[in-house]
Amino acid sequence: MSSAQLARPTRKQRVRTLWVSDVHLGTRDCQAEHLAAFLKRYHTDKVYLVGDIIDGWRLRSGIYWPQAHTNVLRRLLTMSKRGTEVIYVTGNHDEFLRRYSSLILGNIQLVDEAEHVTADGRRLLVIHGDQFDVITRYHRWLAFLGDSAYEITLTLNRWLNHWRSRYGYGYWSLSAYLKHKVKSAVNFISDFEQAIAHECQKRGFNGVVCGHIHHAEIRQMGEVEYLNCGDWVESCTALIEHLDGSIELYRLADDQARLAALAAAKVAEAAAQPANAEPVL
Template sequence: MTSAEFVKPSRKQRVRTLWISDVHLGTRDCQAEHLSQFLKGYHADKVYLVGDIIDGWKLRGGMYWPQAHTNVIRRLLTMAKRGTEVIYVTGNHDEFLRRYSKLILGNIQLVDEVVHVTADGRHLLVIHGDQFDVITRYHRWLAFLGDSAYEFTLTLNRWLNHWRARYGYGYWSLSAYLKHKVKTAVSFISDFEEAIAHEVTKRELHGVVCGHIHHAEIRKVGEVDYLNCGDWVESCTALIEHWDGSIELYRLADAQAKAALLKAEMVAG
C-alpha cells in the first residue's frame, strides 16, 4: 500500500471551494498521485486552479507525461462534468494559456485573475502571483541558489520520499524545510507577501489567494487576508473553504499523520 492510498478518504466531503496551485504537470517532481487522491475526497462547488498547473517551460524541453498526470486532468474534467465550476487562473509556467484568457468551456473558465466572494462576504483576489515577483518573472524560483541547485533539491526530495514510503513513513518535504532555514528564502517570501498585500489594499479587497512561491500560508499581512495554496511539487498543500466561509490549509503530511494515528488507535482498541 502506497502512502497516497493510505490517506484515501472513505467518502467525499462536501465543501464550498478548493484552491490548488503549482502542480507542474509534465515534470518528474509533480506529486500527481497524491493530488488525485486528494481531489477524490471532495465534492466542491468551485475549484480554483491557481496557476502553474501545467509546466509549459519543462514540456518545451522534452515530453514527460505519465498516466498519473493524465489522471489529474481526468479527475478535474469529471468534477466539472458533475457540476463543479473549475476556474483555471494562469501562471508563469503555463503562460502560453494567457492568450486564451476569458475562454469558457461549459463549467471550465480560463482567466488571468478573478475575485472570489466567500460565504462570509470577504472579497478575495485569486491570482497566481508571478506579477508581483520581479526575480521570477524572468527566472524560476529560488534564484538565490540557482536553477540547477533547486532542481537538485527536488531530485533529493523525490528519492527521499520514495524510500520513506517504502519504509512506511509519510510524506516530508526537504525543499520546503530548507525554505524555512535559509534566510534569503525567508526574506524573499516576506517581500513577495508584502508586495501582493499592497496591491490588494490598493484595490480595496479583503484578501488574496495566490501561489507561485511554493510556500503555503494563511496569515494576516497588515489588514489583508493572505492565503497561499502552496504546491503539489514540494509540500502537497491546498486551501479549502467550508460552508461558513472559514478557510482551512490542507497539508498532506498532516493528513497522513492523522490517518496513522487513527489506524493505531483502531488497532489498540
C-alpha cells in the first residue's frame, strides 16, 4: 500500500482553512499524488493556493502533464463545487495568470494577494512572496539559471528517494538538506523572511502566509507571525487552520512516520497475543 493511501483516513476532518503553495504542476518532481490525497482528507471552508501552483516556466520548454496532475485540479474543482472557497494567489512561476487578477468564477477567485482573518481575529496577508526576492525581481536571468540548477538537484533527489523507498526508508529531501547547509542559502532565506515581515508590519497585518522559498516554517518575528506553506516538490508541507483559529504546519514525512509507528504498534500488539487466546466479548 502506498504512503498516499496510508495517509487517507476513513472520515474527512473538519477544518477552517488550508494553505498550499509551490506545487509546480507540469514538472516531474511535483508530488501530485500526495497532494491529492492530502486535500481529500479535509472538509474546509477555504483553500488558498499560494502561488506557483502551475509551473509556466517549465511548460514553456515542453509539456509534461500526467493524470496525477489533472487529479489535483479535479480535486480542487470538486471541493469548490461542494462549497469550499478556492483562492488562487499568483506566483512568479504562474505569473502568466496575473493579467487575469481579480477574476471570479463561482467559488474560485484569482488574485495577486489576499487578506485572511482567522477564527480568533488575526489579520493575515496571504502573498506568494516573489515580490520580496531581489533575484526574481531584478535579475530574472539569474533566477532562470538557478531554476535549472535546482531542477538537477531535484532529479538527484527523485532517484535517491526511489532507492530509499526500495529499501524501506521514508522520504528525505536532498535539496532541502543542501539548502539548510549552504550559508548563502540560509542568508537568502533570512533576508526574505525579514523583508516580508517588515512589509507585513508596515501594512498593519498581524501575520503573513507565503511560499516561494520552499522552506516551511511557523515562527514569531517581532510583532509579526511568519507562516510559510513550504511546497509539494521537496518537503510536501501545508498550513492548516483549525476551527479555533490555531494554525498547524503539516509535514508529510511526519505523518508517514506517525502512521508507520501506529502500524508497527498494532503488529507488535497482535504478536503479543497468545495464539489460542479467546476474543474478549
